[in-house]
Amino acid sequence: MSAPISAGYLTPAEERIRSGTVTVTGPQGTPFPEGEPVPDWDYFTDLTASWPLHVDLPGVLQDCGLSPAAAVHCLVTWHSSSTNRRDNSSPARLVDGGNRLTVAIPGTEIGGILTLTARMVLAAPDPAPISPLAALRPGAILWQARRRFTLEGSGSRFPVVATSFAESGLAEGRRSLWYLSCAPDLDGSDTGSIRLYLNTDHPAITAMLSQPEAEASRTLAEVLRHDVVRQLIQTALRCEDLQDEHDQGEGTLGELFINLIRRYFPGRSLSDLRSQHRNDPSELEAVIQGLDRVLA
Template identity: 30%
Template sequence: MDVVATGPWLRVADSGLDELTSELPGWDYDSVLRLRRPVRVDGLRARRSCGLEPDADLAITVVWSATSSALRGRAWTASVPPEKDVDLEIDFELAGGELGGRLDLETLLTLRSAGSNAGPAAPRRLGSVLWRDVHPILLQGEAVLFPLSVVDFEHLPYPTGAAWHLELGHDLEAQALGSILLLANSRRHNVTSALASAAEPSDADRRVLSALRTDVIRSLVERALVDEEFSVEDDHEVGSIGALLAAVLRHAFPDRSLEALRRDRAHDPILFTTRVQAATELLAES
């Protein structure tokens, strides 16, 4: 057998266990996603094949990441003893408010400690990945980026003709989940209709959602560039606004430094806006 043998991802529902497919159209932000997965690990072979002794400390870990919120975290972990057949059952819950877009479930066999008498080619760095498996799940097609609220802008301090507004807290170390809210104007029926149909959007819905996504990402990029206290290199806490802004910048502009982006925006803001359109693939045909 392989060093690591995995069963299917299973969703725990009121009706029982359902195998997790590549799409989950019935998901929403208020739901709690409980998942299970059986795993069998040959703990002896895993160590031996890497040049490690039985006293090396290995672990199976599951890390989740969501494309829409740019959040990620460790969902589950367990030690792997130095035995031939180690049966584990992955079991954890994810709050819907932290997810959105595509959810990636990454199952990893990692090194916690190399132990004694490790071979010359053996891994030694804490966290070294010895085996990896990724399962992507599409929660929403062109889904919104964050928890949202559909409200009448007549009752808010925003222009009544606006389509949406992104509320974003000022504290870079605050948790993004509680500091970001996308407000959609109930007067703009094409927008609210597109949001309601995000799991199975029509062509018209896709165009609205693409424009929304580009505008939200532009707002986040602008926030990062104008905040003098923000730096991509800072050690922002996982799930914080700072970590979110850093993730958005790295994803949208992987080849540009923060300083270069600030210069681009200052010297030619119109061209910079066009670059954001390209980075977010505004109105690109799927």
């Protein structure tokens, strides 16, 4: 076993800090605890993370060699595996007893695995430290812990790009709402094969991004989410190499297609769905609408 890495200054004993159940909550208000995947998530579902802490503050200060006048702040940071975006809550002064750390997480910036990290940091130099081994620099991390959440759903893996179609030339520079790009390479990376472009030239898109909680924005986001699902299912059914009995590699576009189709059509084979798609594609689209409960 390797020796623990020293921070170079005193840190508190673990028993001084007790974490409660860390949760992630969507707009509908249902909290999902650590260890459970967040189901039916998509890029237009903003999340709120909550991390309760019970802290023996006098004990923390004593263990760290800090005086009672020392300012220790707590905050929670988030990181997304698929977008590599990260941010944090505003630091709050740590108090003795109950503390609750919360952070708002924009859905358009996350996907894959969401990692939350709670931290206690020295906010300012202690005017009268009681130990020469006490942390001195502002921002020194006195304690931290991590929790991970898996974001599930049709929008959990591929990136979203907000861009001007007029400047980029997408959709011939027209005033389209969005464009879903999908390179149908079943063995390719799901993250790299699909990209959703949002046209910032369109006022409805800019309103949805800047005011996601507005009723019109929520309606448009739901229609967009459904359109992404519809297009992905159609693309999957056009891929003749995608077969029920084939084992798709983890993290591939093929795996994403299979998981999406099984979610919507758990009792039907790909050959059956392809037959319906060829013979009556409009009916299949209507079926997907009903299964997706669009605007219902």
